[in-house]
Amino acid sequence: MSLVIAIDGPAASGKGTLARRLAAHYGLPHLDTGLLYRAVACALLDEGLQLDDAEAAVAAARGLSLTDFDETRLRARDMGEAASVVAAMPPVRAALIDMQRSFAARPEGAALDGRDIGTVVCPGASVKIFVTASPETRATRRALELAGRGEEADYAAILEDVKKRDARDSGRSAAPLKAAEDAVTLDTTDLDIEEAFAAALKIVEARRG
Ligand code: CDP
């Protein structure tokens, strides 16, 4: 059976890094599903439209190709916030689900990370990991990441962002951020990347049996 690894968690918990590392380790393709929501938001902003314009957001989601977007722009701080607004609209989520499920159904397997991979996109995934870390740790990580890219990185403002986005993502009715019942939670507050990867690898190996 193919190996499908589902990694979910809040902003800057390290889920993308873990999904990428696990994908490389097992030779799987990796999809960062947050980029899809970021790209829909980016398409609306580029056209001067409101982020809550559901019709335009669905149209952007249907024709979406990530190669049309500049990844640095998608990963900018304001785009995370904008993505979380478009992601709360159920028709936008519905328009993106087939693409994610087709990716996960590749014969060789796949690793996907996001908010609802274990709960909605791939409920039958072989392994589900819910990655967490304290808001303060996550804000510190994001500030370092942004500073490394030469972006403004005010810690207090980033902490505020992280908390606001967590609340919106967890509180929405459509595919809220939460651990699947059969997910293993990995708290990375006190783990560096290597330690978190080693712990994630153990979880995958245990599940593979
Ligand atoms: O990397 P970070 O966790 O900051 O953000 P992201 O994973 O790129 O996701 C940006 C936003 O997209 C999130 O705050 C969610 O609102 C939304 N998202 C979602 O709803 N479902 C997913 N599977 C992935 C992202």
Ligand code: CDP
């Ligand atoms: O995908 P997500 O937004 O959950 O987080 P990420 O992009 O994987 O990680 C956010 C930042 O935290 C990156 O700069 C990682 O290198 C860093 N990180 C870390 O310092 N320690 C960890 N255990 C995991 C990630």
